[in-house]
Amino acid sequence: MSPAKKKTTTKVKTKAKRRPGSEEWWELRLYVAGKTALGIQAFENLKRVCEEHLHGRYRIEVVDLLVNPTLARGDQILAVPTLVRQLPPPIKKVIGDFSNAEKLLVGLNLRPVKV
């Protein structure tokens, strides 16, 4: 499964000026299963953290597994919500509703960037 293909996703939310190719560009994919409270909360938490730390340098792609169930296999998704950092490499996975922002930052390797 080639990552970051727009047409395989249901909802694409782009939150910045496009600067693909840049090292600072972040490609995030959030897997959810339906419009659950956990999923919505996760998206909101993620958006907040990204706005704060990656303003203008990120894109969040939300994949609803109920709509695209086959996509679950490619990224080995078990739990939802799962956030997959596809860019910059290496691929990182964080699961949960990201209510703990600190952990999300660690999971996304955002700490060094901030420092």
Next chain:
Amino acid sequence: MRKARSKSAKVRTLPVVKKAATGIEGLDSITGGGFPRGRATLICGGPGCGKTLFGMQFIMHGIAQGEPGVVISFEETVDDLTKNVASLGVDLAKMVRSKKLFIDHVRVDRSEILETGGYDLSGLFVRIGQAIASIGAKRILLDTVEVLFSGFSNAALLRAELERLFRWLKDEGLTAVVTGERGDTTLTRQGLEEYISDCVVTLDHRVSEQVMTRRARVVKYRGSTHGTNEYPFLIGERGISVLPITSVGLDYEVSDSRVRTGVPALDEMLGGKGFFRGSGVLVSGTAGTGKSSLAASFAAAACARGERCLYLALEEPASQVVRNMRSIGLQLQPLVDQGLLTIVAARPTLLGLEQHLVSIHAAIERTRPKVLVIDPISSLIFGDNSREVKSMLIRLFDYLKLKGITSVFTSLSPPGGLEETEIGVSSLIDSWIEVREVDRAGERNRALYILKSRGMSHSNQVRELLITDQGLQLIDAVVGPQGVVVGSARVAQQAEEQTAERQRQQSAAFRQRELERKRRVINAQIEALRAELLGSEDELRREVESSEREDGARRHQRQRMRQTKLGAKRSASEQS
């Protein structure tokens, strides 16, 4: 009609749990048809005890029955799984291509995953649901679901999620098999048995006397009776076979026809006709009493009738059996060449008991014999496994009877007593022939007798068994002053009896001659007396005749005289 109605009424009043056959030989008979249909079955056990294979076989059988199956593998990759199952002759890739099977490898890697806050396992559910929907699966295998616990830290959440998963599978009507690692105090490490409680099977392998035996046990089965014992099972070339003791039962057909034993005198002892077809025969005896020779004679006789025979040699290689039997005039090699006789040699210690049983089953299925010889069953015993040997033999007997195979087992008994196996199996076998060493007057000889033979009149005599280069011979019992005599004592006894017989014959002839002589003397005397009598009679007759003649003459004279007197008187009157 009435019968049918009452039967259907019974079915209505007793709703039975529907079963999904597993295709695992024996397991379906323990569980009365397989795993509960539409429910989940937990298979738990330690590493390497065959959990995955159990599950795979269940799925494969489902596919063979037209029920597509999904395999969710948490441990092995699709490639590994395909390769592992290929050893059983199953082509998974082909099944996947034909949409009968869907395999998904769910990789759980803790190092990749970081948890922040609440989550659930909907991702997994979606994957499973999609897999099921893609082929319309009826069966599913989750192997080993507990791996999830190593990937996620929130055990309580996982448990709740798994419970939800199993409930969902049940609602979907899928027959599921879930495997789990054995725990220290619980059946599974994560206590899965709490959620999957419709049917639980534990697998185990134990090493006893350096021999490993795998065992399976149905711990629980809701709404169904099941075999409760630990049943040994084997992973063979055709997959798993579980060997339940009572899978056969006692409702096999019996035959009235008889088969010759290969030793004519023994046939005679068995009512003149030999053993019943399909019966079990035990030949026991101490070392070197000719048990194997008896068994081989029986085998050769079967082949001579054109019946296939399977000879399991547990102590000798096949070539040695052939060579040894040649010395008593049994030519087994031609029978082997004709394909009538199959000699399978295996060291008892090479395989576990159950493996022996399965290899025997396999050999029987392969060669389809009418006659089976196992020489000897006593060598299966080592250590303290005699009870297991007995349970194995019971199952073997049942199987053989079901197949109508006449079987001869030899058993080595220690001098002066009976082996435990013999006591154990004696109630199972139909005919029991004992060959004993008779140690008397400086030599050892063999005495054969029939301990029992069900359902036929049989000789109660002890016969002497002679192993000659023309085969086995039984000598009629010779009874001496101290009971049955054998060997040279028998020869002496026979010589003695012959002398006595000769003497008896001689004296009889003498007496007869004497009698004859006497008869002749008496006859002569009778003749003499008769002649004497005749003489007397003659004399008497002559006397009578002469006296009669005299009487006549006198009468005549008197008449004449009267006439003369009358004439004189007349002439005198005339004159006057």
